Amino acid sequence: MFDLLGIGALIAISAIFAMSEIAMAASRKIKLRVMADEGANNAQAVLDLQERPGAFFAMIQIALNAIAILGGIIGEQALTPYIRDLVGYFYTGHLLDQISFFVSFLTLTSLFILFADLLPKRLAMIMPEAVAIRVVTPMRWVTFALTPFVMFFNGLTNIVLRVFKFPTEREDIVTTEDIVAMMDAGAEYGSLPQQEYQLIGNVFELDSRSLSSVMTPRDQIVYFDADESSEEISQKIIEHPHNDFLVCDGSLDKLQGIIESKEILRLVLKGEPANITPDMIDKDIFYLPETLTLSESLNAFKVASQPFAVVVNEYALIVGIVTVKDLLSSFMGELITHEAEEQIVRRDEYSWLIDGLTSINDVDRCLDVDDFPARSQYETIAGFMIYMLKRLPKRTDHVIFSGYKFEVIDLEGVRVEQLLVTKLDVNA
Known part of the structure; x- marks a missing residue:
C-alpha cells in the first residue's frame, strides 16, 4: 500500500x-x-526567470529524470506482485x-504518460500565465535546494552552446509581425472589434x-489666380x-502664396468686391517632398x-496638396471621413466599384488580395492598372489577377476615375 501511495505521490510531483x-x-x-502592472503576484518573478531560464530548465530535467528513475524502481516492486496474481488467473x-x-x-x-505528462502539459498550455505565477x-x-547539480549541468550546457556558437540566453523582441499576428487572432475570435482591428492595422502601414497615396493630386487642386475677377473668386x-486656397500667377507652377477664405469673406461682408x-x-508656404512616408x-x-x-516632386514641381485631415484619414478611416x-x-456579392485613387492597401483589405506585384512601384489601384498594362489605361481596358477582373469604366483625361472589379469563378 505504501508503494502504491509512493507511486501516486511521484506522479503528482512529476505533473507539477x-x-x-x-x-x-x-x-x-x-x-x-500587463499582469505585473496590475499588481498580480509573482508575474515579475516569472518575467525574471524567463530572462535567465538556464538554471530553471536544468532543475526541471534533474527532477523529472530522478522521479522517472524512482518511479521505475518503486513501480516494479509495487505493481508486479498484483499484476502477477491477476495474470495468474489466465496463464500459469x-x-x-x-x-x-x-x-x-x-x-x-x-x-x-497520462497523469504526469499529457494532462498537466495540456492544462499548462491552455492557461500558461495562471499556472506560471502559481508555481x-x-x-x-x-x-x-538543487544548486550544486543545477550549476554543474547548466554550466556544461552553456559550454556546449558556446562551442557551437549558439546563444545561451533567450532574447524576446516583440516585432510588428508578432503584434499583427496577435491582432489577427483577436479579430478572428471576436475579442478585437473589427473597427479597432482596422485602425491598428492602418497605423502599422504609416511607414x-x-x-x-493620400494627397489631393495636382489636377484636382482648386486655386485662385491673382488676376481673377471677384465673381470667379466668389463662385470658387x-x-x-475650403479654409485655405493657393494663389498663383497664371498656373500652379507660379505659386505666390496662400490665402484664407475668411479674408475674402470679410471683404464681402463689408460690401466690398472679393478681390x-x-x-x-x-x-x-509649407512644402513636403512626395517621397515622404505618412x-x-x-x-x-x-x-x-x-x-x-x-507636395512637390524632385524637380520642385507641385504634384498635390495634403492636409492633416488627409493624413489622419489614412488610418482613422470612417471615424473622421464618414461624410x-x-x-x-x-x-x-461578386463586384465592386472602386475609385482610381483608392489606396492599394484598402483594396487589399477589401478583396483579400495580399500578393499584388511590385507593391513599391505604385500606391493606388490606378497605379496598379498602369503597372500591369505598361501604359496609360483606356476605357474598358482590364486586367485579370488573383481571381478578379479589374476593368476601367471611367476616365477623366488620362486619369483613371473608376474601376469595376468582378470576382471570377464564383461557382468554383
Whole structure:
C-alpha cells in the first residue's frame, strides 16, 4: 500500500514539474507585463526567470529524470506482485514472470504518460500565465535546494552552446509581425472589434505608404489666380468651401502664396468686391517632398504646425496638396471621413466599384488580395492598372489577377476615375 501511495505521490510531483516547464516556456511576456502592472503576484518573478531560464530548465530535467528513475524502481516492486496474481488467473506457464513484468511496466508507463505528462502539459498550455505565477515560487525553492547539480549541468550546457556558437540566453523582441499576428487572432475570435482591428492595422502601414497615396493630386487642386475677377473668386468659394486656397500667377507652377477664405469673406461682408490684394497673401508656404512616408509627414506637420502642405516632386514641381485631415484619414478611416464619398462601393456579392485613387492597401483589405506585384512601384489601384498594362489605361481596358477582373469604366483625361472589379469563378 505504501508503494502504491509512493507511486501516486511521484506522479503528482512529476505533473507539477511538467506543468511548470510548459507554463514558463509558453507564458507570453506582454501578458505577464500587463499582469505585473496590475499588481498580480509573482508575474515579475516569472518575467525574471524567463530572462535567465538556464538554471530553471536544468532543475526541471534533474527532477523529472530522478522521479522517472524512482518511479521505475518503486513501480516494479509495487505493481508486479498484483499484476502477477491477476495474470495468474489466465496463464500459469513458465513466462508468467516476464509477462507480469511487461504488463506492470506498461501500466506504470501509461500512468506517468497520462497523469504526469499529457494532462498537466495540456492544462499548462491552455492557461500558461495562471499556472506560471502559481508555481514560480516553489520552483525557485527547488532550484535553490538543487544548486550544486543545477550549476554543474547548466554550466556544461552553456559550454556546449558556446562551442557551437549558439546563444545561451533567450532574447524576446516583440516585432510588428508578432503584434499583427496577435491582432489577427483577436479579430478572428471576436475579442478585437473589427473597427479597432482596422485602425491598428492602418497605423502599422504609416511607414510603408508614401505621401502621394493620400494627397489631393495636382489636377484636382482648386486655386485662385491673382488676376481673377471677384465673381470667379466668389463662385470658387461657393463651389469649394475650403479654409485655405493657393494663389498663383497664371498656373500652379507660379505659386505666390496662400490665402484664407475668411479674408475674402470679410471683404464681402463689408460690401466690398472679393478681390485678392498682396497684403492678404501669406507667402510662408509649407512644402513636403512626395517621397515622404505618412509617418514622416505627420512628424513634419507636428513640427511646422501648418494646416496643410504643398507636395512637390524632385524637380520642385507641385504634384498635390495634403492636409492633416488627409493624413489622419489614412488610418482613422470612417471615424473622421464618414461624410466623404466612399471609395469602394460593393455592387453585389461578386463586384465592386472602386475609385482610381483608392489606396492599394484598402483594396487589399477589401478583396483579400495580399500578393499584388511590385507593391513599391505604385500606391493606388490606378497605379496598379498602369503597372500591369505598361501604359496609360483606356476605357474598358482590364486586367485579370488573383481571381478578379479589374476593368476601367471611367476616365477623366488620362486619369483613371473608376474601376469595376468582378470576382471570377464564383461557382468554383
